[in-house]
Amino acid sequence: MQNIIRLLKKFRQAKKGVSNVIVVMLSLILIVLIVSNVVLWSYQMNQFDLERMQENIRIANVTRVTRSSWFTAQNEFLTSTGIKLSGNYADTRFIDDFHETFREEIPSISYNPSSYTLWNSTTLVSGSLADLQTDDGVYMQFRSYPSTFSDATETFGNTVAGGSYRNTEGTIVGSVFTPTKDGEAQSITAYIRMTTISKNMKCAIYLHSDLSLVAQTEEKNVPTGTAWVTFNFPTPKPILKANTEYLLVAWSSSGNGNAYLYYTSGTSNQGHYVNLAYGANFPNPMPNPTNESRAYSIYCTFKPATEETVEVEFAGTSNTEPWINLTWTINGYFTTDGVTAIAQLYNYQIGEYPTSGDGYMTNITNSQTITSNPTHFRDADGCWKIKIRGVKAAAIQFELNVDWIEFKVTLSDIYRLCITNNFTIDSSTYPLNYTHGIEIFIRYKVTDAAEKWFLKAYNWTELNFSSSGFNTIEGSQPAPNEWNDYAINITENWRSYVKDDGTLLIEFVDEGLNTNQTIVEIDFFGVRAIIDGTCFDLRNNGPITTHILSIWIINSTNHQPYNADLFINAGEEAIYIRADVSLPEEFIAKVVTERGNIAVFAEG
Amino acid sequence: MSKTFRRFFSDSRAITPVLSNLLLTVVAVGAMAIATTATYVITTNMREIMSERLIIEDLWFNNSTGNIQVYLRNVGKVAIQVSAVYVNHTSQSFTPHPFSLEIGKHDWLNISYAWNSGSIYYIDIVTTRGTHVAEYYKAP
Numbered sequence: 119m120q121n122i123i124r125l126l127k128k129f130r131q132a133k134k135g136v137s138n139v140i141v142v143m144l145s146l147i148l149i150v151l152i153v154s155n156v157v158l159w160s161y162q163m164n165q166f167d168l169e170r171m172q173e174n175i176r177i178a179n180v181t182r183v184t185r186s187s188w189f190t191a192q193n194e195f196l197t198s199t200g201i202k203l204s205g206n207y208a209d210t211r212f213i214d215d216f217h218e219t220f221r222e223e224i225p226s227i228s229y230n231p232s233s234y235t236l237w238n239s240t241t242l243v244s245g246s247l248a249d250l251q252t253d254d255g256v257y258m259q260f261r262s263y264p265s266t267f268s269d270a271t272e273t274f275g276n277t278v279a280g281g282s283y284r285n286t287e288g289t290i291v292g293s294v295f296t297p298t299k300d301g302e303a304q305s306i307t308a309y310i311r312m313t314t315i316s317k318n319m320k321c322a323i324y325l326h327s328d329l330s331l332v333a334q335t336e337e338k339n340v341p342t343g344t345a346w347v348t349f350n351f352p353t354p355k356p357i358l359k360a361n362t363e364y365l366l367v368a369w370s371s372s373g374n375g376n377a378y379l380y381y382t383s384g385t386s387n388q389g390h391y392v393n394l395a396y397g398a399n400f401p402n403p404m405p406n407p408t409n410e411s412r413a414y415s416i417y418c419t420f421k422p423a424t425e426e427t428v429e430v431e432f433a434g435t436s437n438t439e440p441w442i443n444l445t446w447t448i449n450g451y452f453t454t455d456g457v458t459a460i461a462q463l464y465n466y467q468i469g470e471y472p473t474s475g476d477g478y479m480t481n482i483t484n485s486q487t488i489t490s491n492p493t494h495f496r497d498a499d500g501c502w503k504i505k506i507r508g509v510k511a512a513a514i515q516f517e518l519n520v521d522w523i524e525f526k527v528t529l530s531d532i533y534r535l536c537i538t539n540n541f542t543i544d545s546s547t548y549p550l551n552y553t554h555g556i557e558i559f560i561r562y563k564v565t566d567a568a569e570k571w572f573l574k575a576y577n578w579t580e581l582n583f584s585s586s587g588f589n590t591i592e593g594s595q596p597a598p599n600e601w602n603d604y605a606i607n608i609t610e611n612w613r614s615y616v617k618d619d620g621t622l623l624i625e626f627v628d629e630g631l632n633t634n635q636t637i638v639e640i641d642f643f644g645v646r647a648i649i650d651g652t653c654f655d656l657r658n659n660g661p662i663t664t665h666i667l668s669i670w671i672i673n674s675t676n677h678q679p680y681n682a683d684l685f686i687n688a689g690e691e692a693i694y695i696r697a698d699v700s701l702p703e704e705f706i707a708k709v710v711t712e713r714g715n716i717a718v719f720a721e722g
Numbered sequence: 723m724s725k726t727f728r729r730f731f732s733d734s735r736a737i738t739p740v741l742s743n744l745l746l747t748v749v750a751v752g753a754m755a756i757a758t759t760a761t762y763v764i765t766t767n768m769r770e771i772m773s774e775r776l777i778i779e780d781l782w783f784n785n786s787t788g789n790i791q792v793y794l795r796n797v798g799k800v801a802i803q804v805s806a807v808y809v810n811h812t813s814q815s816f817t818p819h820p821f822s823l824e825i826g827k828h829d830w831l832n833i834s835y836a837w838n839s840g841s842i843y844y845i846d847i848v849t850t851r852g853t854h855v856a857e858y859y860k861a862p
Contacts, residue, residue, distance in 0.1 A: 148758070155769070156768055670780055
């Protein structure tokens with residue numbers, strides 16, 4: 119004991135002890151690193167080995183399969199003829215108590231206008247023809263124009279003879295004025311002093327907003343002297359809009375003396391003039407004028423409007439087949455009351471718009487069905503046209519809003535049903551390279567068995583629905599009010615019906631013979647691939663998820679591995695179908711897991 | 723200022739301890755670097771040996787070629803290379819040579835051996851790290 123105490127004291131007193139401790143600590147760290155590294159990796163690999171021992175994969179059965187699983191509709195069916203009554207596409211995925219119901223309808227085709235023409239001075243305010251295709255509250259808007267005018271005349275402009283003047287020789291001179299009413303301009307009168315010799319003069323109206331020419335008057339040879347001179351507008355006379363700024367101008371040819379236009383004091387920038395050599399016509403638009411505060415003694419005489427009209431013609435095209443009837447529909451309204459509306463469908467037989475009966479409506483929120491000679495309302499090319507006219511017996515501008523125009527024709531009196539939908543085969547599971555054909559199957563019930571029903575597939579090469587290459591093109595003759603199974607196999611040219619992504623467009627259509635309306639219920643509608651593949655019935659009996667990386671098909675002449683990528687949860691079973699694996703007569707099948715375990719199945 | 727520098731450089735009292743400590747530090751760091759490298763090398767080798775896993779996925783006594791074909795899969799954590807193949811404890815040539823498999827890879831290894839139908843063979847495949855994968859197989 120005393121020796122130990124002595125040694126400890128000696129160790130404590132020795133300064134070399136610090137270095138010893140450091141060396142020992144570093145050595146310990148290294149040892150710990152080595153050991154922990156080894157232990158860690160040993161643990162990991164032991165864990166791997168343990169899991170490998172626990173893994174228990176079993177092949178319960180391996181069988182040849184000639185069909186893939188069914189691929190059903192993923193979206194609602196499109197009905198080109200007929201309507202859906204109840205259910206939805208999800209009801210056609212399984213053979214069960216749920217089904218989707220459709221009803222045959224008289225086939226009809228709807229058309230919408232493809233062009234329009236503004237009659238007289240009607241203007242387009244907003245919208246386009248696309249707004250007329252659906253009854254959705256989105257409008258095409260047109261504005262009325264003054265169409266009838268009073269016999270009495272009124273004026274706007276400066277009727278006061280001014281005391282000062284500007285020469286109009288080679289100069290367009292005038293001022294801006296605003297009428298308070300719609301009307302038809304008759305003439306322009308200017309207070310002119312012509313000196314030395316007479317000269318040719320004329321007047322014009324410009325729209326002040328963009329200096330575009332509205333109209334110009336007759337030309338007159340104005341004699342010498344001072345007087346109000348009136349220049350008349352030729353026919354058709356220009357239409358003026360109320361509360362719109364117009365520029366009234368005069369223009370004289372050059373000669374000895376002057377051609378003065380008098381003025382009074384005006385508002386800022388009311389007066390305009392621009393130097394331009396006299397010509398046969400006023401420039402359009404007016405070149406950039408100089409402004410001044412003058413109201414030239416010039417005014418316009420016009421007849422105030424007493425009636426506003428809006429008038430638009432819509433045109434479209436249709437087919438040239440025989441029609442049973444024709445229904446034309448207009449949905450629109452006027453923005454003011456008291457507008458007399460007329461909608462007319464052009465009759466090509468009589469060569470004019472009807473004024474009564476078929477092709478004539480007095481309401482623009484209405485439809486009319488024409489059963490007598492409906493083809494009179496199209497030309498030889500299937501063209502048709504509809505005119506809408508609204509007249510208000512007052513000088514109040516208004517708009518016509520058109521929401522929807524439809525021209526619908528009924529082709530026959532046979533009730534038809536035609537539904538289509540896309541079906542997509544999972545090409546990742548069933549590669550098209552290993553597919554030998556397509557099977558289409560429908561289970562349906564009809565209320566009337568007077569006609570056959572047909573399945574067709576869209577040929578993506580020929581761009582039409584076809585049954586070429588089908589094992590039968592006879593169609594399905596159903597028994598009424600009971601479930602009928604109808605299956606089609608396509609083994610010839612089937613690739614034309616399948617897009618590269620595995621999509622088929624299938625059509626189910628009636629024969630087109632029945633004048634009785636039939637209700638059709640569909641319980642199941644699907645497609646599947648015809649393959650020569652293998653189905654593995656696998657069971658993971660172990661407590662951990664297994665990952666299968668490889669499958670083998672072995673016979674006396676070949677040992678063939680196939681890559682796989684299949685996870686099976688603990689305790690679960692999996693049906694694994696491989697379209698690219700063909701089974702020989704006698705074989706041994708194996709699956710290999712990621713952990714290195716192998717399950718073997720020997721036939722028999 | 724110059725007086726201060728002169729006095730600092732003329733004072734030789736602490737030079738020996740500083741130099742000795744510096745040398746000790748350099749030696750200690752060097753020793754640790756060598757030790758760490760040695761540790762890494764030693765543990766890496768051990769880790770690779772421990773991590774090596776190889777399975778014979780399939781063995782085919784191929785009638786058409788007369789050889790034995792072995793399908794190997796590397797299910798371990800390191801790449802492997804086959805160094806020798808024994809049939810009934812006799813070393814045999816094999817192709818491709820060298821035969822290497824990265825992690826998760828798999829391929830055929832052909833053993834040039836004239837097998838007899840109905841005979842039992844002990845196939846032993848050895849990697850460069852010494853791992854053996856061996857099993858008895860009966861020729862069809």
